[in-house]
Amino acid sequence: MCLPEHDNATKLANEFASFFVTKIKLIKEDLNKIHIQEPWLLAVDTVKELHYFSVLSVEDISESTNAYCEPDPVPTWVLKSCLDVLAPSITEMVNMSLVTGLVSDNNLENCA
Numbered sequence: 864m865c866l867p868e869h870d871n872a873t874k875l876a877n878e879f880a881s882f883f884v885t886k887i888k889l890i891k892e893d894l895n896k897i898h899i900q901e902p903w904l905l906a907v908d909t910v911k912e913l914h915y916f917s918v919l920s921v922e923d924i925s926e927s928t929n930a931y932c933e934p935d936p937v938p939t940w941v942l943k944s945c946l947d948v949l950a951p952s953i954t955e956m957v958n959m960s961l962v963t964g965l966v967s968d969n970n971l972e973n974c975a
Contacts, residue, residue, distance in 0.1 A: 916961040921950045924957065 869875040925946050931939040942949065960966050 918958045918961070919954055921954050924950050924954045 866875065925943075929939045929943065
């Protein structure tokens with residue numbers, strides 16, 4: 864990087880600093896002039912209530928994807944190898960969550 868011609872390095876450094884301080888000040892002033900609607904006000908008009916969920920079947924659960932994430936306590940392929948035993952319980956848990964709108968804290972952490 865080439866510096867502009869200068870006789871005094873301290874003066875040049877101060878000019879650079881002044882330039883950027885002024886630039887930041889102007890950006891802040893411009894940002895303060897912009898009116899941004901609060902996010903919660905934007906969401907009020909667009910929220911749609913979900914009144915009905917179709918309950919899932921054991922087959923729906925069995926046919927779900929093999930996707931998983933690091934916090935999952937059991938790899939999907941291991942879980943799916945035991946689906947004949949586990950699918951009814953998993954289906955019940957998923958359906959209860961959909962019907963009640965409640966999700967356990969552990970499941971919320973895993974989805975984040």
